[in-house]
Amino acid sequence: MPRIAITLPDGSQQPVEAGSRPIDIAKAISPRLADQALVAKVNGELYDLTRPIETDATLQILTNHDPQALEVYRHSAAHLLAAAVLELFPETKLGIGPPIENGFYYDFDRPTAFTPEDLEQIEQKMREIRDRDLPYERVVTSKEEGLRKYADAWMKCELIDERAGDTFTEYTLGPHFIDFCRGPHVPSTSKIKAFKLLSIAGAYWKGDERNKQLQRIYGTAFFTQKELDQYLQKLEEAKKRDHRKLGKELDLFSIQDLAGPGLIFFHPKGGTVRRQIEDWMRDQYVRRGYSLVYTPHVARADLWKTSGHYNFYGENMFKRMELDDAEYQLKPKNCPFHILIYRDRQRSYRDLPVRLGELGTVYRYERSGVMHGLLRVRGFTQDDAHIFCAPEQIEDEIVSCLEFAVDTLHTFGFEDYEAELSTWDNGASGKYDGAPEQWKLAEDALAKATSRLNLKVKVMPDEAAFYGPKIDVKLVDAIGRLWQLSTVQFDFTLPRRFGLEYIAEDGKAHQPLMVHRALYGSVERFFGILLEHYAGVFPVWLAPVQAIVLPITDRQLDYARQVRDRLDAAGVRVAVDDRSEKVNLKIREAQLQKIPYMLVVGDREAQSGAVAVRNRKHGDQGARPVDDFLADIRRLIDSKAPSE
């Protein structure tokens, strides 16, 4: 028997017989390791523990400490799901069943829909099969034989036809189940300790809506029950923070059936929060050298034809309206309007850069199934600005855009974020607009700007918009979710379409570079993200009501109103709960409304000119002179402190 050399992660080498299996080597190292082993990595490639190694190789045994092992583990759980479904509903056809970010799914084709009760039954069956301790076994099959074998499984045939070489691998699970699959898998079903099926959904075959719709079962699996429980708890937490729920509980906004879906009504309290968000942004625009403009909500179809939206974005626009003189359309974007302002007079290089900013409300037609609270709507307000500049100015402009974006994140309490730089394909496909020099200039400027700011950035090749490269900033919220937020995009197309120019030092007309940037993206969406990030507990500067005065009895009503007036005069958003109710009730309701400060006033406070301060997070803070409290809360408001 020839011998091969296995190099372990610690660098040590071990000679073994060719054809040895990772599991044998693991056993030789330590029985404990063999017991914990889930999958192997041979020369960097994931291997089943039972797959023979034929040549010299590096070997790593992966256990439940490895994220890659978790993927394999979940993939195996998906097979377990498929096996359970086939035992219960043999007529079902299998699609694909990969691991995903937080679990796995499997797609099925079946004439009748799965019900929630089926889901429970399936999960029960999975446990049963798991307890049979069936091995996942890798089988190499020829394509020809495979097509014959899977003749009555149309999706598998399609996959084998498309993906398989002369041979392909499949995995068995017990005597009856076999699935076309690249693998690898954990050695046996008993390794799968903790899993749960979560939901049923429709999903198109191969993700294409022209294809047949299948039934997808989502589930998740973790190495331990504890981790699974933690994950389920996190889902619960996310549910509690749902901005739609909080929006109702805190009376911030609503969506009205009578008005239509995807159209947001900000109530007084939500309006107050939104005003803080918008005022901050407008103030920043001015400080950072942007000019604030206002533009209409509709324009003639001719404008949209010039901009190209009429043809290329028409699907997403509200239908045209006929007026006496022409067709008009609601704006889905602000860019053409800002361009018209730029173009309204001749520009000199001395005028550049021109930065036109607006909180512009746009309307987009979204298909009926896609609306989602504040996060996906049909009418929304962009903090939109367009920068027109000369090539030599571009890098500085990008740097300040990105600085602006990062400052915005910090202001609203987001500490973690990532940036993505989307670039073109160097012209390979011809699907991108603009000259190669333009692309190079723009991509270089974006890349340099990020390195000047030490911004960690992931390059996404061939992900650019067709009209130019872009940088997107994504934030990580309080419970670790990633949200797309700011975007800084080049646009080579619109300046050309509208014939934009400026007169340069050489006396000739040149085309300016145009950058489109939005930092909140959409004020509505940002509001929703913020609401979930803070779980409704807004920092004092954003809270709709910052303090509420709670008189203990009606005797202190006059004093309570004096306190209210004092704070109100100092610009604090303050209210009095003047109902003849017990202070316990008033406190409870103020707590539920997440009001930062409750100022309890009884006879003692009225006599000494004090308030008994109760903080929503830290409870009773004791009595203090009104002016002391005022100074403190003012400081928190002015500093936009993230938390009190």
Next chain:
RNA sequence: GCUGGCGUAGCUCAGCUGGUAGAGCAUCUGAUUUGUAAUCAGAGGGUCGUGGGUUCAAAUCCCUCCGCCAGCUCCA
């Protein structure tokens, strides 16, 4: 738009296999004047999302439309 689920009082929800509506909270009225998360009592309030159908009889069964939810597809 597609698949599945759902739509009962302002809110959260109950109402089994058809016999024509109920709770808690909220609201209003009265009493209570209370020291850090729910005082007590009484009252009012629903064309059971919409329109149609089956039936002696529909919140309950069937169909249409509207909306919501979970996904898919598409996106700020």
